[in-house]
Every structure is written in C-alpha cells, then in structure tokens.
Amino acid sequence: VSMSTLGWFTLVWSTLVSVNVPAGCAAPLLAWAGAWPKPPKITFQMERCMAVHMMWRRIAPDEPTIAAAHRRVPHLRLGRTGRVLEALIPAILEQRVSGIDAFRAWRLLVTKFVTPAPGPAPARMRVPPSPEQWRLVPSWEFHLANVDPGRARTVVGCARRADSLERLTNGSALVSLPGVGEWTAAEVAQRAWGDADALSVGDYHLANVV
Numbered sequence: 001v002s003m004s005t006l007g008w009f010t011l012v013w014s015t016l017v018s019v020n021v022p023a024g025c026a027a028p029l030l031a032w033a034g035a036w037p038k039p040p041k042i043t044f045q046m047e048r049c050m051a052v053h054m055m056w057r058r059i060a061p062d063e064p065t066i067a068a069a070h071r072r073v074p075h076l077r078l079g080r081t082g083r084v085l086e087a088l089i090p091a092i093l094e095q096r097v098s099g100i101d102a103f104r105a106w107r108l109l110v111t112k113f114v115t116p117a118p119g120p121a122p123a124r125m126r127v128p129p130s131p132e133q134w135r136l137v138p139s140w141e142f143h144l145a146n147v148d149p150g151r152a153r154t155v156v157g158c159a160r161r162a163d164s165l166e167r168l169t170n171g172s173a174l175v176s177l178p179g180v181g182e183w184t185a186a187e188v189a190q191r192a193w194g195d196a197d198a199l200s201v202g203d204y205h206l207a208n209v210v
Helices: 026-034 039-049 064-072 084-093 099-113 131-135 139-144 149-160 171-176 182-193
Strands: none
Touching: 084 099, 084 131, 084 149, 084 182, 099 139, 131 149, 139 149, 171 182
8 A cells, every 4th residue: 555644545556655664663564565476576665665775874963953853753764656647646636725625636536537456455445547547537527526627737748748757756857847836846756756855835834844
C-alpha cells in the first residue's frame, strides 16, 4: 500500500510503502517484502520509500531552529516513491481548493475509472490509474467530481507526457508544464523524490506548520 503524508493513496494498491518509521523498525518490513515472489525489486522500492538510506546517516544540525526540530522528531525520514505522475495528479487536484474537495474528487475519479486491486485485498482498494486511464476521463466526469476545466486540462496534459515526466529527477522542469506552478512542483518533489528542500510556496497551511 502506498501512502503519502496526506493520505491520498490509502485506498490505492501498489508495491510501495512510504511511512515515517523509527530507526531499527525497517528490518521487519523489509523481511516481509522478501517473502514476495520478486523480493529484489520490491525490497528496493520499500527501502527507497522508507528512506532506509537516511536511517544510518548521522544528522547534527548547527542552526538552532533546525537542531530543536531534529531533537523533537529524530526519527523523521523523507521517503520517495519515484513515481512522478502518481504524485503530480493528486497535487493538481489540490490546487486552489480545500483538502476535503480535493480528496472527494480523487475518490470519485479513482473509484469510477480504475480496477480493483489484484489478489487478497480490501474490497475498496484500487490499482493506481494509468496515464491512459487519465487521458480517457471525459470532461463531464471531471465536472461531476468538481474539478474545474483548468485543472482537468492540466491532469490530461500531464498524463499525455507521462513517459517524459517519469524520467525527471527534480521539479525544475515541472513548472514549464501548463497549469503546474511552484507549489505543485514542490509537492511532487516532496512525494516523488523525497526532496527535503522543496518548499510549498503559498500553501495555506504552511504558516501554521512552520
């Protein structure tokens, strides 16, 4: 199950796990991944999403504010999924609307246009939409999900460029896409690449978080 910090993917099946875990807790999950038919690929994806590479890195910040934050949450690790479109489309749906509206739009579109997860899985779990599925969503279905034409065009346009997007390694090129600005690019950088320096400029909740 792939989960972002905003809970976008709690009902979407995948072979990734992205969570914040204390150092030392990764081993059981990685051992679990090794029990699957293709452990090398799955184990690598889980290590990447769980930021295992950061668990053994000693962090000793000198700046007082950062040092205080590190003392409060020393176990915090920024994982990365490596899946650009899966991070980009939810971020587009979040543009200029409340979280509740964005979550509702995601739920309606995913429930209607994707297939159930294979194998033993909860009844409501779904496979992530493919680029082709996003490209084929009719305009009126976006309207019924309360997604305005601008965001709908951005979703479809990004889905058409899916192959190129998956080759990106940072968010600088994303802002060249119609409908994708600094905030959206930063959200993708955080989720897909685990970029600790990607700041969601203009985010409504950012002031309260900081």
